[in-house]
Amino acid sequence: MYRHGYAIAVTNQHEHANTTALEALPLRDNLRGQSPYGAPQLEVQHLLNTNENTHPVPQRVADAIGTAVHEAAASLNRYPDREFTELRQRLAAYVGHGLTQDNIWAANGSNEVLQQVLQAFGGPGRRVLSFPPTYSMYPLLASGTNTEYISGLRGADFTLTPNSAAQQVKETQPDIVFLCSPNNPTGTALGLDVVEAVYEAGQEFNTMVVVDEAYEEFSLDGTQSALTLLPGRERLIISRTMSKAFALAGARLGYLATSPQVTDALRLVRLPYHLSAITQAAANAALKHVDVLLGTVDEIKSQRDRIVDELQQMGLSPAVSDSNFVFFGWFEDAHAVWQGLLDRGVLIRDVGIPHHLRVTAGTAEETTAFLVALREVIAA
Structure with missing residues (x-):
């Protein structure tokens, strides 16, 4: 076991040395001074x-994943299914709400899902609005894609009302809004009225609205998912993950549900064959055992x-x-x-x-x- 103070001190010294060397590189201006x-x-x-x-991970599921990965290993000389078709079908079946594979996209963790959204709809000259305190990766993802990050305001009790959220959208006119529900780090879910108000306020500016539901499976009884709002809202995106409730943080599989137009847009920015055959095999095997995993x-x-x-x-x-x-x-x-x-x-x-x-x-x-x-x- 580490001596905690020693471990932290060594880490800080290492980071300081790396930072000094990093500053000598021709780094983009908006990345200077940032911490990973x-x-x-x-x-x-x-x-x-x-x-x-x-x-x-339950042994039954671990065994199933091991078998699937072993089988996939025999064909690793070939590229994986670029469209990860089986995985999108299984995710659509899990999500429900009448969605099909055309509504589903996936990547290496929900962070990459959000990064691809920013790559497609953000970038230089564009802005993303979110409401701190919230997930600390949002401004880092914005910086990495050269998207301006706007910090919205919450109430003193960290809540966000429909009127306040909508007014801030109208004032800032963002290209993208990130809403975290349940919110990290406060843990509270947003009412669907907040999501509706933000989407309506952004109509005039063609704003993409992303609801990050990484923790949705843990919601209190009566809390509704923003998936119920998808019909008729082609610029609404619901982001999810298999890291939390599925206990598969090490597998790195995130996904989203949205309109087919948006999944087509994400194909323009994804890297070729971005989901490995191993990742697909592990996720597909896990999704055959949803009840056990949950x-x-x-x-x-x-x-x-x-x-x-x-x-x-x-x-x-x-x-x-x-x-x-x-x-x-x-x-x-x-x-x-x-x-x-x-x-x-x-x-x-x-x-x-x-x-x-x-x-x-x-x-x-x-x-x-x-x-x-x-x-x-x-x-x-």
Whole structure:
């Protein structure tokens, strides 16, 4: 196990040396001074900082994926199916809502899906609007595609109302809007009225509206997916992933549902054969076992709700969560609390929002370890 302070110090020294060398290169101006995305990667007993599904892939599914990958390996001398047809068919069947393979697109994680959206509809002279605090990759994806990033405003309680969101669209006239629901890092879902209001406000500017539903499978009862809004809205995109509820973060498979016109547009920017035969084989095998893979979702939601309840008992203020994590405060020094938990073998996320932290809902054992450690830190 790493000595935490030593590991962080060495990492910081390495990054400083790399940054100095990097500045000597003819880097694009909008990339100078940027830091790459990444949560701390430390070897601790309880990793609850990156919203992974901490339950292992069920052996039955792991075996099926292994068999499929083994079979695919025999033909790796050939390029994979460029259109990943079987995968789009299986994803359409999973998503439902009357969608077909023509409505589905996939890439190496939902980050690449969003990057391709920006490559097709963003770029120099174009703008993307989102509403921080939200997923920290959005401005980095914008920078990487030379798209201007506009930070919208939320309420003091981090909520977003239909009127406020629509007014900001009218004022900024963006080419793309990113709406994260459930929102990361706060965990709360947007009402469909917000999505409708944003889409309507963007009609005049031909705005693409992306709803990032990476955590949708963990939503509270009664929360509706923006998939219900797709009919008649050809510029609406719903982004999803197999990293979270499916427990396949290591497989790197993200996808979206949208109009066939949009999937055609993404074909213009995707790299040739961008989904490997191995990725396709693994994802197709997994989608044959959806019920087994999603078998941990209810348990994760139960642990999430347990975290919310016990944090409230401690006098803290957790946000309502439709996701597999909990955003909570109030701390005078949130980073000190983060460090205290790390010293006790529990790594959660300091999301950089004053007085707040975020913790992934893991197994019952991991939840207990987090709650015990947090009580110790608060008592200290």
